[in-house]
Amino acid sequence: MNAIAHLVLVCLVFGFASPAAAQLGGLLNQGARRAKQFNDFRWSNEEKAALGQQVSELVRARYGVVQDAAVHKYVTLVGTVLAQKSTKPNLPWTFIVLDTDAVNAFAAPHGYVHITRGALALMRNxxxxxxxxxxxxVHVTDEHTVDALKKNTLKGAAAEAAAGDNKLIEFLADAAYKNILDNAYSRGDENSSDRQGIILINKAGYAPQGLGSFLNTLAERNKGATEKRGLFDSHPEMAARLERLTASITKDALTSTQDLSARFTGAISYKPVPQAQIATVAGGSKGLTGGSTSKASGQSKAEPEPPAEQPRKRGFGLSRLAKGGGSESKSAQVVGSGGARGLDPEKDAKGGSNPALVAVKVSPADIQAFKKAGQLT
Ligand SMILES: [Zn+2]
Structure with missing residues (x-):
């Protein structure tokens, strides 16, 4: 049983300890009648904050957090330089490095940006x-995270609401979390995030080729894969996507040049783990064997064989956690490389065991010094 996820559930159902949670709970408690209006609902900042925090906690519980302050400080400095040039510089931006070999990144409402250790390992600058x-x-500032929730949740929310208020509340937090794991954004939102994203990095002084360059590496990695995975889920087809990025560099006159490879390799020393060697977890739990034995080593040990008919279970929702009691420990089988078993090595990758946030303090002076050293603006 995951303590944090459980706490979130308890807070949602009974607690309403904060004004934001109270507001969210008040809204949702109105049940079926309200569910029909859900799609038109305008979220307040407090509600977005409550939702973002709850969803981030689920993501962190799923993949674990790299307990390395230096890595978090570096990623936070880069993220903060960008966030300050975004359309919402005053959100409480939080940058989190997830403890998994999977290559992915996830945004949650109200300033939560998660990136995996595996993604950092694949980057060159x-x-x-x-x-x-x-x-x-951009997924956060343009509220794609909230839009995806509305779009994908309305129908199910109406059905759940009919079953009672508590079911609706569980469903909502769970749906937001699954949307994030599935990268459930519209193609229009993805294209917009690509274009606005490279405009943003250019504004900060970074070479706008950065995103395309990483996506090229990712395409190479995914060459043998038959299904779309991780960052590929619902993203535009890669060739067209790269063409759009190149076109935007010309059209939007993006001319910055910093790629800062030396600073990057000085801060990040992870080595990518091939997809075939990524340990996966059936049943959706974080790996109870936990830990990050493969951290930075480039090695991923094969794990013991699971029972023959281990079913693939999608989602690890609050409802299951709430009812499951000890069931998680039985279902969370680490099954080694998942390809042959229908698991997605990126999405179903094993995660680390520690979901705690790593506190990072970045002062205005730190940011100034970081920008100056990198000749950023
Ligand atoms: Zn995206």
């Missing part, structure tokens, strides 16, 4: 990191 962070930052 700071402009590539900036490109991915900026793409996620």
């Amino acid at each position: 700071e402009a590539e990191l900036a490109g991915v962070l900026a793409h996620e930052i």
Whole structure:
């Protein structure tokens, strides 16, 4: 049983300890009648903050957090430079490095940006990191995260609401979390995040080629894959996507040049783990065997064989956690490389065992010094 996820559930159902949660709960408690209006609802900042925090906690519980302050400080500096040039510089931006070999990045409402250790391992310079962070930052600032929730949740929410208020509340938090794991944005939102993202990094002084350069590496990695994975989910087809990025560099007159590869390799030393070697977890739980034994080593040990008919379970929702009691420990089988078993090595990758945020303090002076050293603006 995951304590944090459980706490979130308890807070949602009974607690309403904060004004934001109270407001959210008040809204949702009106049940079926309200669910029909859900799609038109305008979220307040407090509600977005409550939702973003809850969803980030689920993501962190799923993949674990790299307990390395230096890595978090570096990613936070790059992210903060960009966030300050975004359309919402005053959100409480939080940059989190997830402890998994999977290559992915996730945004949650109200300033949460998660990037995986595996994604950092695949990058070659700071402009590539900036490109991915900026793409996620635009998902937040342009509220794609909230839109995806509305779009994908309305129908189900109405059905759940009919079953009772508590079911609706569980459903909502769970749906937001699954949307994020599935990158459930519209293609229009993805294209917009790509274009606005590289405009953003260019504004900060980074070479706008950063995003495309990383996506090229990712395309190479995914060459043998038959299904879309991770960052590919619902993203525009890669060739067309790269063409659009190149066109935008010309059309939007993006001429910045910093890629800062030396600074990047000085801060990030992870080595990518081939997809075939990524340990996966059936049943959706974080790996209870936990830990990050493969961290920075480039090695990923094969794990013991699971029972023959381990079913693929999607989602690890609050409802299951709420009812499951001890069931998680039984279902969370680490099954080694997942390809042959229908698991997606990126999405179903094993995660680390520690979901705690790593506190990072970045002062205005730190940011100034960071920008100056990198000749950023
Ligand atoms: Zn995206």
